[in-house]
Amino acid sequence: MHALSELRDFYLNLFAHENENKGSIKPTFEEIYQVNTLPLASDERARIEQCSAYIGLKLLWTTRYFLLGKKVPRGIFTNN
Numbered sequence: 143m144h145a146l147s148e149l150r151d152f153y154l155n156l157f158a159h160e161n162e163n164k165g166s167i168k169p170t171f172e173e174i175y176q177v178n179t180l181p182l183a184s185d186e187r188a189r190i191e192q193c194s195a196y197i198g199l200k201l202l203w204t205t206r207y208f209l210l211g212k213k214v215p216r217g218i219f220t221n222n
Contacts, residue, residue: 146201
């Protein structure tokens with residue numbers, strides 16, 4: 143549960159930082175949902191994965207898994 147509170151705090155700090163920087167470009171939800179089609183090493187994917195909306199969706203996903211009693215995956219995964 144401690145990891146969820148840390149992720150929540152990180153999200154809130156990131157969201158506040160994005161709101162302070164009016165010049166930052168926020169990705170659309172369509173771009174966020176398509177992130178898995180982008181190459182892992184692309185700058186576009188990195189930009190999306192670092193935005194507050196993406197982190198917020200990951201937080202919701204993690205919370206849902208926790209409430210359903212499922213283990214949250216961790217580590218590095220490959221398609222092999």
